[in-house]
Amino acid sequence: MGFCWPDQVPLIFERSRKGRRGTLAPRREADPAALFGAENLRKTPPALPEVDELTVLRHYTNLSRRQVGVDTTFYPLGSCTMKYNPRVLEEAARLFVGLHPYQDEGTVQGALRLMFELGEYLKALTGMDAITLQPAAGAHGELTGILVIRAYHEDRGELKKRRVVLVPDSAHGSNPATSAMAGFEVREVPSDADGEVDLEALKRELGEHVAAIMLTNPNTLGLFERRILSLTEAAHAAGVQLYYDGANLNAIMGWARPGDMGFDVVHLNLHKTFATPHGGGGPGAGPVGVKAHLAPYLPVPLVEKTPAGYRLVTDRAKSIGRVRSFLGNFGVLVKAYAYIRLMGLAGLKRAAALSVLNARYLKELLKKRGYRVPYDGPTMHEFVAQPPEGLRALDVAKALLDEGFHPPTVYFPLIVKEALMIEPTETESRETLDAFAEAMGRIAERGLADPEWIKGAPYTTPVRRLDEVKANRRPRLRFGHRE
Amino acid sequence: MKVPEELRYRETHEWVRVEDGEALVGITDYAQGELGDVVYVELPEVGRAVSAGEAVAVIESVKTASDIYAPVSGEVVAVNEALADHPEKVNEDPYGEGWLFKVRLADPAELEALLDAEAYKRLLEAEG
Numbered sequence: 001m002g003f004c005w006p007d008q009v010p011l012i013f014e015r016s017r018k019g020r021r022g023t024l025a026p027r028r029e030a031d032p033a034a035l036f037g038a039e040n041l042r043k044t045p046p047a048l049p050e051v052d053e054l055t056v057l058r059h060y061t062n063l064s065r066r067q068v069g070v071d072t073t074f075y076p077l078g079s080c081t082m083k084y085n086p087r088v089l090e091e092a093a094r095l096f097v098g099l100h101p102y103q104d105e106g107t108v109q110g111a112l113r114l115m116f117e118l119g120e121y122l123k124a125l126t127g128m129d130a131i132t133l134q135p136a137a138g139a140h141g142e143l144t145g146i147l148v149i150r151a152y153h154e155d156r157g158e159l160k161k162r163r164v165v166l167v168p169d170s171a172h173g174s175n176p177a178t179s180a181m182a183g184f185e186v187r188e189v190p191s192d193a194d195g196e197v198d199l200e201a202l203k204r205e206l207g208e209h210v211a212a213i214m215l216t217n218p219n220t221l222g223l224f225e226r227r228i229l230s231l232t233e234a235a236h237a238a239g240v241q242l243y244y245d246g247a248n249l250n251a252i253m254g255w256a257r258p259g260d261m262g263f264d265v266v267h268l269n270l271h272k273t274f275a276t277p278h279g280g281g282g283p284g285a286g287p288v289g290v291k292a293h294l295a296p297y298l299p300v301p302l303v304e305k306t307p308a309g310y311r312l313v314t315d316r317a318k319s320i321g322r323v324r325s326f327l328g329n330f331g332v333l334v335k336a337y338a339y340i341r342l343m344g345l346a347g348l349k350r351a352a353a354l355s356v357l358n359a360r361y362l363k364e365l366l367k368k369r370g371y372r373v374p375y376d377g378p379t380m381h382e383f384v385a386q387p388p389e390g391l392r393a394l395d396v397a398k399a400l401l402d403e404g405f406h407p408p409t410v411y412f413p414l415i416v417k418e419a420l421m422i423e424p425t426e427t428e429s430r431e432t433l434d435a436f437a438e439a440m441g442r443i444a445e446r447g448l449a450d451p452e453w454i455k456g457a458p459y460t461t462p463v464r465r466l467d468e469v470k471a472n473r474r475p476r477l478r479f480g481h482r483e
Numbered sequence: 484m485k486v487p488e489e490l491r492y493r494e495t496h497e498w499v500r501v502e503d504g505e506a507l508v509g510i511t512d513y514a515q516g517e518l519g520d521v522v523y524v525e526l527p528e529v530g531r532a533v534s535a536g537e538a539v540a541v542i543e544s545v546k547t548a549s550d551i552y553a554p555v556s557g558e559v560v561a562v563n564e565a566l567a568d569h570p571e572k573v574n575e576d577p578y579g580e581g582w583l584f585k586v587r588l589a590d591p592a593e594l595e596a597l598l599d600a601e602a603y604k605r606l607l608e609a610e611g
Contacts, residue, residue, distance in 0.1 A: 173548070394546075411546045417517075468545045472522035473570060 012049045012059055022053035066462050068406050070277070074432050076362075078382045078409035078421025079172065079220055081250045081272035083355075085335070089275050092338040093331040101326035105311055112310035115327065116303045118337040119287070125348070126246075126266045127259020128289030132298045134328040138247060141267030141286025142178040142214075144299060144323050148290060149212050149241045149265060150182055151297040151320050158239070162211035166240075168197050170221060170413045172247060175214040184211055191415055195221040195375030199231055206238040216245040217261065218252070218380035220413040220421070222359060232262025241265065241294075249273050250425070251356055251381035254349035264291045275339035276332045285332035299323045354426035355381040362424050362433050369441035374416055382423035384416050391447045391454065393418040396440070398465055399447065401458040403439035484607070485512045487578055491594055492603035493554040498578065499597060501588070506555050509582040510542065510573065513607055518544040521573040526562040526584055533559060533586065535593050540583055542573065554597055557589040 032041055051059075069075065075082040099111055119131045135141040146165070153159040165179035168189045176186040187205060192198040196219065213235055217225045225231065232242050244263035250273045258266045270276055271284035278284065290298060300319045301312040312327075343351065356379070363373060363383045370388040387396050397407035397420070409421035424433060447454035458464060486492075491499045496514035500507040515521065523543040533539045533553040540551035562584045566572060573581040588594075598606065 414547060469520040469522065469571075472520075472543075472545055 009063070012051065012056070013047075015051050015055055015059065016049040018050060020050045020052055022051065022056060068401070070406075073405055074424075074428060074436055075406040076408045076422045076424050076436070077406065078222075078384070078423045079247060079412070080278060080409065081247075081269075081381075081423060081425055082278060082406075083250070083425035084427040085275045085277050086339075086342075089335040089338050089342075093334040096330065096334055099330075101330075106309070109309055111330070112303050112312070114337050115330075115333060116305055116310055118333055118340070119303065121337075121340050122268060122287055123289055125253060125257065126244075126249075126268070126289045127257030128266060129259075129292040130295035130298055130302075131287055131289040132302065132323075133285065133287045133333055134299050134322070134324040135267070135286035135288060136324050136329055137271070137282060137284035138245075138267060138269040138286045139174040139178065140323065141269075141288050142174055142243075142245065143181055144286075144320075145243055145265040145267050145288045145290075146178050146182040146184070146212065146214075147320050147323075148288070148294050148297045149243065150184075151318065152241065152294055153211055155297070155318065158208075159211075161208050162239075164205075164210045166202065166205055166210060166213045168215065168219065170195070170216075170219050170415055171214065172216060172220065172245060175216075175245060179212075179214065189213075191219075191221075194377055195219070195223050195415075196225050196227065196377075197231065199227050199234075202231065203234050206234060206240060208239065210235075210238065210240045212241040212243050214243040214245060215263075216248050217258070218248050218382075220248075221375045221377075221384050221416070222248075222251075222379045222382040222423075223375060223377045224252075224380055228261045236262065247272065248381060251352055253352040254345050255352055259289075259291065264294060265289070270332050270336040274336035276335050283329040283332055285329045285336065301327070351426045352381075355424070358424040358426060358428055358433060359383055359422070361430070362422065362437060365433065365437035366422075366440055369437060370444045371420070371440065381425070382421060384413065385420045385422060386416065386418050387420065388444050388448060390451075391418075391444065393420050395447060395454045395457065396420065396443055399443040399454055399457040400439065402460050403443065405436055405439060484516070485578065486600050486604050486607070488600045490578070491554070491597035491599060492606075493552060493597055494606060495552050497551060497554050499554045499594070501591075501594065504588050504591070505560060506557070506586045506588055506594075507582050508551075508554060508584055508586060509577055510551065511603075512577050515574045515577045515581070518542060518549060519546045520544055521570045524563075524566040524570050524573065524583065526566070527559045529559055529562060531559045533557065535596075551583060553586065555586055555588055555590075555593045557586040559584055560587050561585040 070082050070084055096111060099108060115133055119133060123131050135144045150159065153162045163185050164187055165184040166187050166189050167175045168191060170191050179186045189202045189205060190198045217228055219225060235242055242263045244258040244266035246266050246268040249268060265288065267286050267288045269286060271278045276284060296318040297320055299322055300314045300316055304311055304313045359381050360379050363379055366385055367373060372386040373383060374386060387393055393410040397410050400407045411419055412421055413419060496511045498509050498511050521542055521544050525541040527533065527539045534556045535553055537553050538550040539553045542549050542551055563582050
């Protein structure tokens, strides 16, 4: 490494020197007190760092060089679809930055058309009849979808008896959290020996007390639920609504549609599957598609196409109301629209197929290097491995940092001990997958031979192994700004 | 791994100690080892009526968050307040200072459905 950074990086505030500045603010021409009212003006200046431009530039450039992300390395974080998103899509989103959500509809017809057409594409990809683009992320989409189901049962006078949402034991944690947040009781359904939902156990739970089932397909083991049609049929016979968690849609884009599988509601993670960089807290977008019988309950506003142009519809009596200010995270919608137009249906199908091929290839490579795959069915976009007997997932993950790779998801799903959940995505080359497998092989070999070595990893990162226990038990959530 | 003879166990790795019609509940030595270092414990409210098999508490470790199930039905009469500041007690002393909550038994016959130490040991062997 050419540049050696000291262990303790000062905060930008600690670089502050009184009176130092990078720019000169324009001379004040108006009287702020007259404009805003004297009582609304702050009495003391804000505690901003006083630094020159070069200091700021170096500070953030050097911080960015310590970053581990998809721009610097392979990032196989399972269930997160950390694929590369073409930079040109950021340019597409920038074309719209001059718009304001309070503009008159007549002046934003292009933006409304984009939203309408994106909705049509997503409906076609998922097999749904109506869609909202408002939710700001996946979990927000889940909540919106479950509230729509809730409104449906309430409208039919069945909410009092339908108090339960069923969730498989391999589910994303957000599924039970969403159900509880929407006021339902959560019951867990076990997986069978193949890692799919135990259909007989699920059928025993069905009844008039159940409002919905939340499922991911392919599930978090990366396996396609092969009995999905029997499952949705049995659920519908009991008046139960089927919710599709779209977190793993990347595996089946263009090949299979949740609507055809019998799902009534689906949310999509545009920031995973449709070209917005993911991680770091957003912004994302979690559109929710529904079948026709649930359409009246979708949030408002919706974009409608009329002979006179596009317009926003807000007067829908049964709507659950707004779930987000304005029209959601519009920039993310632009990127998804541009991505779908660039790829076309054929391109999306090819991306899905390559994501599956990459996962299967990497799984076989890791099996040859001593890693175990407890549910070794037909893998889709991801798979869940275990380290060789005697090694811990956490230690393997830390050692990967020294090899220059971002670790996979660890300790999830909960039904696999020492889980390493690996999703390579379609944007990685064979050379990268080979290099990753080689690194995993080296780690396994050395870790088994030298347990002290692997417990001490990582050795080459700016910060060594963190004390996660102390960080969780005694969190310090704000930096101490020394006056 | 310790499995005290005098306790009763649930398949989901909670233990029960019965004294004067009240059941003290915690998680087993095996469970704390599998969870890893505990960082937070969410306990039920005192006075809450719980039924056997109901998820009533949550234990968060650096690895995961796990539901804790009530082994028996009844009213929660006490919770281990000390865990708020010292969740590590669950790891250090799972059968003692790391206890979670206490339930006044609604139906002592439910205890029969729980495992004795021998049966629990066999369960652990089966889980490997």
